[in-house]
Amino acid sequence: MDNEELNEFYEKMAQAVVDGNEDECIRLANLGIEEQIDAYDIIIKGCAHGMTIVSDLYEKREMFVPEILLSARAMSGAVDILKPYIKTDDIKETGCVCIGVVLGDIHDIGKNLVKLLLETAGLRVIDLGRDVPTEDFIETVEKEKVDIVALSALMTTSMMEMKETVKELNEKYPNVKTMVGGAPVSKEFADKIGADSYADNASEAIRVVQGLLG
Amino acid sequence: MGKNDEMNDKERFLNALLLKEIDRASAACPLQTATTEMMDETGCFWPDANYDSKKMAMLAEFAHTKAGIESIRVPFDLCVEAEVLGAEINQGRKNSQPSVIKPAIRREKDLDVTFKPDPKNDGRMKTVCDAVSILSEKYSDVPIIAGITGPFTLAGQIRGVEMLLMDFFDNPDFVKTLLNYTTEVLIDFAKALTESGADSIIVIDPSAGCELLGKKHYESMALPYCKKLIDSIKVPTILHICGDTTPILEKMCETNADAISLDHLVDMKTAFDTVGNRICLIGNINPADTLFLGSTEDVKNETKECIKAGARIIAPGCGIPTGTKIENIKAWIETVKEE
Numbered sequence: 001m002d003n004e005e006l007n008e009f010y011e012k013m014a015q016a017v018v019d020g021n022e023d024e025c026i027r028l029a030n031l032g033i034e035e036q037i038d039a040y041d042i043i044i045k046g047c048a049h050g051m052t053i054v055s056d057l058y059e060k061r062e063m064f065v066p067e068i069l070l071s072a073r074a075m076s077g078a079v080d081i082l083k084p085y086i087k088t089d090d091i092k093e094t095g096c097v098c099i100g101v102v103l104g105d106i107h108d109i110g111k112n113l114v115k116l117l118l119e120t121a122g123l124r125v126i127d128l129g130r131d132v133p134t135e136d137f138i139e140t141v142e143k144e145k146v147d148i149v150a151l152s153a154l155m156t157t158s159m160m161e162m163k164e165t166v167k168e169l170n171e172k173y174p175n176v177k178t179m180v181g182g183a184p185v186s187k188e189f190a191d192k193i194g195a196d197s198y199a200d201n202a203s204e205a206i207r208v209v210q211g212l213l214g
Numbered sequence: 215m216g217k218n219d220e221m222n223d224k225e226r227f228l229n230a231l232l233l234k235e236i237d238r239a240s241a242a243c244p245l246q247t248a249t250t251e252m253m254d255e256t257g258c259f260w261p262d263a264n265y266d267s268k269k270m271a272m273l274a275e276f277a278h279t280k281a282g283i284e285s286i287r288v289p290f291d292l293c294v295e296a297e298v299l300g301a302e303i304n305q306g307r308k309n310s311q312p313s314v315i316k317p318a319i320r321r322e323k324d325l326d327v328t329f330k331p332d333p334k335n336d337g338r339m340k341t342v343c344d345a346v347s348i349l350s351e352k353y354s355d356v357p358i359i360a361g362i363t364g365p366f367t368l369a370g371q372i373r374g375v376e377m378l379l380m381d382f383f384d385n386p387d388f389v390k391t392l393l394n395y396t397t398e399v400l401i402d403f404a405k406a407l408t409e410s411g412a413d414s415i416i417v418i419d420p421s422a423g424c425e426l427l428g429k430k431h432y433e434s435m436a437l438p439y440c441k442k443l444i445d446s447i448k449v450p451t452i453l454h455i456c457g458d459t460t461p462i463l464e465k466m467c468e469t470n471a472d473a474i475s476l477d478h479l480v481d482m483k484t485a486f487d488t489v490g491n492r493i494c495l496i497g498n499i500n501p502a503d504t505l506f507l508g509s510t511e512d513v514k515n516e517t518k519e520c521i522k523a524g525a526r527i528i529a530p531g532c533g534i535p536t537g538t539k540i541e542n543i544k545a546w547i548e549t550v551k552e553e
């Protein structure tokens with residue numbers, strides 16, 4: 001495929017995500033692999049790009065949660081197929097991130113995107129899921145060799161939990177870095193609660209993590 | 215009664231709902247009224263007061279007798295029906311309401327539409343009915359308000375919201391069956407509550423909010439069922455949906471509710487200009503930033519704004535946060551009485 005065809009392909013994948021068309025996402029993912037298109041590029045330039053469009057449409061009140069969930073499912077359909085084909089920096093994993101959505105919060109679509117992109121960037125990611133109490137983060141840090149704990153919160157109420165979790169981690173494990181994110185979270189909030197870093201979206205999260213790992 | 219009042223709290227509240235003449239705005243509160251200060255003073259604490267009709271009635275009436283709220287409202291949470299229908303509930307603590315932790319219908323075949331709870335005998339439906347009886351026998355000139363969950367929210371609680379939303383695409387017929395079922399259950403519950411003496415019912419449907427469903431889905435998945443429920447209720451009925459409902463105000467009127475209770479995110483003046491001529495508007499003091507965290511001066515100012523914008527019943531935009539000081543509640547009530 002030449003460049004123009006490639007871009008057209010990514011566009012199609014993004015559109016299939018926006019449409020929430022899982023069958024089309026799966027078809028395109030398989031086609032991409034047949035055509036030996038880079039799996040990482042398909043995810044970033046196709047799938048994740050589609051999800052960004054979805055978020056924008058939501059902000060403009062042109063799309064609502066049922067459709068967002070459908071898009072997220074369609075995207076997962078493609079990602080499941082593409083994942084094994086991602087060329088990671090196969091020399092070694094560059095670091096370990098423990099990620100989760102804080103207690104009282106079940107919004108995990110954004111967290112899953114961040115996790116996915118971190119994995120594609122060659123990091124080891126331990127996913128604790130959603131509605132995760134502070135103790136579970138602590139326990140994981142204790143047992144595994146974790147470099148960064150990444151916390152997601154999508155509600156103003158759960159941001160308070162985020163504050164607690166960061167505080168505990170800072171007290172018990174000052175060497176482990178913390179990174180926070182989620183729609184209502186800001187750089188100012190991150191600074192105020194003593195988190196080491198903040199990222200506004202998933203691709204920025206990769207840059208931030210690479211910065212933290214030095 | 216205040217010194218210049220010509221009506222008692224119940225007359226004023228009911229007239230306000232029905233768009234009849236009133237001597238002044240009402241300071242009734244159709245949403246959750248209990249605070250930890252009230253629990254300390256009555257000795258009726260959550261979670262106990264959610265499970266014991268006498269304690270429920272005592273804690274609820276304290277909001278009227280001590281803080282001056284011009285109504286008495288039960289229950290304090292939104293899980294009564296979901297619990298009776300088999301959802302797993304976390305009982306919560308002194309300062310947190312019960313919440314659903316596990317839906318009841320994991321697979322479609324788990325739905326048994328033949329199971330119809332008997333509200334006067336089953337679980338916390340009975341607790342609430344009994345509390346309403348106690349209160350309505352004791353108070354003849356204060357409105358007794360009973361809260362129930364909306365059909366869409368209840369469906370989300372027993373199925374899981376995400377599952378329910380995916381069912382829209384995967385199995386729309388199942389969604390209809392489920393919504394018809396929750397509607398029937400709620401019709402029975404509302405009937406039992408009015409028979410127990412409730413003067414008004416408030417239907418609370420947070421999951422049908424605009425941020426989640428948008429207008430199109432609201433019209434097909436929430437409105438028809440809410441309308442069917444409200445049409446069945448024999449006393450004046452209020453509809454509350456959380457969040458910014460500006461885009462669906464007119465649709466909310468189509469449910470035939472007598473009043474709509476607005477979240478603080480809605481601009482009262484805009485709402486009044488849109489639907490104020492045909493429906494009573496309730497609201498919408500910011501419950502967290504103003505009532506809970508603000509000064510009495512902040513509360514006074516916002517109360518005045520609500521009156522000026524056209525609300526007939528001045529109340530918080532959602533339930534009263536448990537940490538709210540009685541002092542702030544009084545500032546709201548006194549301002550309504552003075553204006």
Ligand code: B12
Nearest residue numbers: 105106107108109110150152155156181182183199201202
């Ligand atoms: C989808 C959704 C749901 C779904 C969640 C499904 C799921 N599995 O996640 C369902 C339907 C279940 C749901 C339920 C509820 N929701 Co909801 N929901 C949303 C919605 C519309 C979109 C969230 C989303 O997925 N966005 C798309 C993703 C891709 O974006 P994102 O999460 O922001 O993530 C990006 C960045 O933030 C960043 N990021 C995210 N996490 C992290 C972490 C790190 C470390 C980093 C670096 C970056 C990062 O990267 C991501 C990708 O670029 C938001 C509205 C909004 N504007 O956010 C409301 C919203 C979050 N929900 C809200 C509410 C109130 C609820 C409910 C309480 C509603 C109810 N009454 O039942 C429940 C209960 C939820 C609970 N206890 O957690 C409110 C929260 C209000 C508040 N208090 O702050 C919102 C804001 C809507 C609103 N305006 O009222 N919801």
Ligand SMILES: [Zn+2]
Nearest residue numbers: 455456531532
């Ligand atoms: Zn509300």
